[in-house]
Amino acid sequence: MSSPCADRSPRQAETRRVDTRVDELLGPFDVWAVCPHAADEDCHCCAPQPALLLWAAGRLCTAPAACALVGDTAADAEAAQRVGARALLLPTRGNATGREGAREAAWEGARAGKTEAGAGADGSAAQIVADLPAVARALVPETPDGPG
Numbered sequence: 001m002s003s004p005c006a007d008r009s010p011r012q013a014e015t016r017r018v019d020t021r022v023d024e025l026l027g028p029f030d031v032w033a034v035c036p037h038a039a040d041e042d043c044h045c046c047a048p049q050p051a052l053l054l055w056a057a058g059r060l061c062t063a064p065a066a067c068a069l070v071g072d073t074a075a076d077a078e079a080a081q082r083v084g085a086r087a088l089l090l091p092t093r094g095n096a097t098g099r100e101g102a103r104e105a106a107w108e109g110a111r112a113g114k115t116e117a118g119a120g121a122d123g124s125a126a127q128i129v130a131d132l133p134a135v136a137r138a139l140v141p142e143t144p145d146g147p148g
Contacts, residue, residue: 026136031056047075050083057083070135077126087126088138 035045080087
């Protein structure tokens with residue numbers, strides 16, 4: 001899922017480039033969900049609201065609890081936790097979204113080897129992952145016969 005709600009600067013073409021690159025690195029995703037609303041619109045897509053995650057789960061004909069949301073803020077993790085989905089927190093840099101405090105805290109946690117951040121209402125915690133390969137490892141666990 002992609003949501004430029006906090007900073008509407010990522011436009012459709014840029015979002016598609018990012019989505020394409022993630023597909024190249026991790027393999028194709030079944031659903032990409034993007035908030036279409038302008039910054040001044042009151043929408044329910046943006047974290048911590050879980051509307052995009054609920055929509056994506058519906059497109060996959062699966063329960064939200066069977067989904068994972070990879071985000072970079074506590075609000076992203078909260079959106080996943082609100083519907084019982086798995087939350088992976090991937091700290092990012094260089095994006096002036098006004099969320100640097102949460103992002104910096106996640107970076108500090110990742111550097112310190114911390115593996116969880118903030119508990120959700122159900123007691124679940126977001127899993128901190130250091131980079132895209134770590135996301136892949138978290139989503140496709142190793143088995144004796146190889147991945148998955």
